[in-house]
Amino acid sequence: MKKTQQGKSRREPELSGTSEPKFIGSLRSQKSIREQWRLERSLKSARGNISLWERNLATAEAGVARNTAQISAGQGYAHTVLQDYIEKVSNAKQMIAAFEDQAVSLQREIDSLLPDAVKAAERAEAQNVLAGQVRARLALDRELDSLLEAVRAILFERAALTGKMRDVAVSLEFDRDVNLDDRRFDALLEMLPRGMGAESAKHVQWFLGEEDGRRPCTIRNDFVVLDETLRCNNAFRYDDCANLTREEELRIERIAASRDPVAPPIEAPPRRLGEPATEVPPSKIQWGLMR
Secondary structure (H helix, E strand, O other), X not given: OOOOOOOOOOOOOOOOOOOOOOOOEOOOOHHHHHHHHHHHHHHHHHHHHHHHHHHHHHHHHHHHHHXXXXXXXXXXXXXXXXXXXXXXXXXXXXXXXXXXXXXXXXHHHHHHHOOOHHHHHHXXXXXXXXXXXXXXXXXXHHHHHHHHHXXXXXXXXXXXXXXXXXXXXXXXXXXXXXXXXXXXXXHHHHHOOOOHHHHHHHHHHHHOOOOOOOEEXXXXXXXXXXXXXXXXXXXXXXXXXXXXXXXXXXXXXHHHHHHOOOOOOOOOOOOOOOOOOOOOOHHHOOOOOOO
């Protein structure tokens, strides 16, 4: 990849240009995977329609053969019925041809989504570049933390000096609330964030998929999608095997639970003969007026 010096960050690491697929779980984007799912659903529908019209064609051709034989043998005179079957045969063939063309087109689109060696190498190269930029920005965020601490120290020193100024001003019979141009800087001190680098490090760890405690997990729900990272596109189907963190496993479980129908309320078992009735607390009793 061609390197340019102009506009290049001084902390951006020199990249070797290697195209090794370091991000195995992200050889394809989530967008590509989801588009494949959509096309495969359409392809399944097209093939279902082909099967339907092939059955209709078989029925119509049987009708043509039967009525033709009957009329030729002098056993039938319903030429309109035969004509209707002939039209059904023609219509079924046209429908089959239309859905077959659609199926071919859809399969071609699906195949185009699968990367060849050249596209895979280009994607791997871009992923490595992005990973380098992510780490370079983390270095900037950590430097920002140091600069913010320096600014915070200056503001604390300024506030201490302002306090001494106020004491002297009061001794000169100024009002204690005299404007000493401190409110702007007090507000700035309150706004200064802490731990920017630490939060950035957490994001980098997540985006590059470097969290601890990952383990293989078999997906038992179809079409599950999490936020995409550089490590993995996080688009899963039933029976896929993915290396997940415990948090990701719990998120998938919550997604699965949200798709399940609401369970009916559990009814109390019927009371046996001679068994005393269960006492109902007054708070559960609903009163009404008889008319």
